[in-house]
Every structure is written in structure tokens, then in C-alpha cells.
Amino acid sequence: MTIIVNLLGVALAAFIVWWFWISRGGSVARSEGNTIAITVDGGVYTPSVLRVSAGKPVTLRFLRNDPNPCAEKVIFSGLDISADLTVGQPYDLNITPEKPGEYDFTCQMAMYRGKLIVEGDTKS
Ligand SMILES: [Cu+2]
Numbered sequence: 001m002t003i004i005v006n007l008l009g010v011a012l013a014a015f016i017v018w019w020f021w022i023s024r025g026g027s028v029a030r031s032e033g034n035t036i037a038i039t040v041d042g043g044v045y046t047p048s049v050l051r052v053s054a055g056k057p058v059t060l061r062f063l064r065n066d067p068n069p070c071a072e073k074v075i076f077s078g079l080d081i082s083a084d085l086t087v088g089q090p091y092d093l094n095i096t097p098e099k100p101g102e103y104d105f106t107c108q109m110a111m112y113r114g115k116l117i118v119e120g121d122t123k124s
Contacts, residue, residue, distance in 0.1 A: 034058050035092075038114070040074070040085060041065040045105070045114035054100045054118050060093040070107045076116065078103040 029036050029047035034057060039046045043066065052058045064071050064085035074093075075082040078101070083093050097103070100120035106113050 035061055037061045037063065037090075039063045039065060040071050040112065043068070043071075043112055045074075045112060048114040049117065050114065051117045051119060052097060054097055054120050057094060057096045060095065060116075062091045062093060064088070064091070070109060070111060073108045074105055075108065076103055076105045079116075 028049045028051070029038075030051045036047075036050050036052070036058065038050070038060060040062060041064075050060065062074060062083065062085050064087050067087055072085055073082055074085060076095075079095065079097065081093070081095060083091055085091050097116070097118040100118050103116045103118065104113060105116055
């Protein structure tokens with residue numbers, strides 16, 4: 001009986017997550033095809049959490065609408081990658097993250113923050 005209640009709880013939690021974050025296009029993005037579009041505006045990256053698969057090429061398409069000079073660089077410190085962004089001009093950052101893990105990406109002064117989650121193969 002406890003197990004059923006727990007399963008219901010998990011299902012409900014999953015549904016709430018889906019409803020609030022995924023169905024409404026909120027802050028969590030999973031790569032579809034191999035491009036994820038990220039806007040930079042008002043001091044935030046939207047979405048701010050990106051999920052990608054390890055070993056698969058992915059394009060992170062940054063569109064900077066934020067004129068703040070701070071927004072001109074996006075830096076993935078854990079991956080040794082950085083890019084210069086121009087206002088109003090999409091920038092495609094092509095990467096193939098090899099190692100599963102969580103990598104923060106930030107502006108130059110680390111005030112704008114996002115997270116790249118690289119997921120390993122789910123098959124064991
Ligand atoms: Cu900054």
C-alpha cells in the first residue's frame with residue numbers, strides 16, 4: 001500500500017514538473033533535434049537549464065537582446081569554451097560535450113547564470 005501511495009506521489013510530482021516547467025515553456029530545456037535556442041535578456045538566460053546528451057553534437061543558439069556589455073560573453077568555464085555575442089544576432093555555439101556532468105555558464109562577471117546538464121547514456 002505504501003508503495004502505491006509513493007508511486008502516486010511521484011506521478012503527481014512528475015505531472016507538476018511537467019505542467020509548470022515543460023508544458024509552459026519555462027526554464028528547463030531539453031535538446032530537440034540538436035539545437036537549443038537561448039535568449040539573453042534582462043540579465044538572465046532563458047532557458048537557464050539546458051539538458052543535452054554526452055557525446056552528441058549539439059548547437060546552442062544564443063540570441064542576445066540584452067545591450068548590457070556584461071552580456072557580450074558567455075563562458076562555459078568547466079568546458080573551456082567561451083563565445084562573444086552580438087546584440088540581435090544569433091550565435092551558434094557547436095559543442096559535443098563528452099563528459100556527463102553539470103557545467104555552469106555565465107557572463108564575464110558571473111552575474112548571469114545558467115547550467116548545462118550533460119547526461120550520460122541511460123542504458124547501462
Ligand atoms: Cu556579468
